[in-house]
Amino acid sequence: MLQRIQSIYLLLAGLAIFGLFLFPLVHNVYVNNKPITVMVTGIYQDVSGQQAHTDFFTALTGATAVVGLLPLGIIFMYKNRKQQIALCYSAMLVIIGYSYWASQMVKTAIGGSDITMSNYGIGIILLSVSILFVVLAQKAIQRDEKLVKSADRLR
16 A cells, blocks of 8 residues: 555655766865865855856766665555565665765765765765665555554455
8 A cells, every 4th residue: 555654664765866967975175285075966165256066976876766766666565565665675675785886976976085074975874764764664664564464364
């Protein structure tokens, strides 16, 4: 059923991933004495007092869109809860792999510059939040499956 709590959790997981388009992964990191901000769309650098998009991450941008659509697609698999559970596990692995790839892109973008805790953006947290929402959805789907099985035994 679409009105179950797992639908809300999966929707929030998808929105958290799409939030990466709005929030930076790291910001105010000095590379060559210029502050840069790294987002999933690319590198933004301070040029003459204005933020300019200096480098594009086309593959990472496309992957963000696909990974964001994954939890939203799982919502509509509500008729097959076992498949939904398996897809939740797959989504968790995909998000973990995606977050590793994004962290490697950040490391490559900043080179040898040091990152402190104040440089991390909200985007880093959003990836963990999306995994948490997928885990909560998976647990809710398992509870529904258990409830349906117990009701079938009573018939």
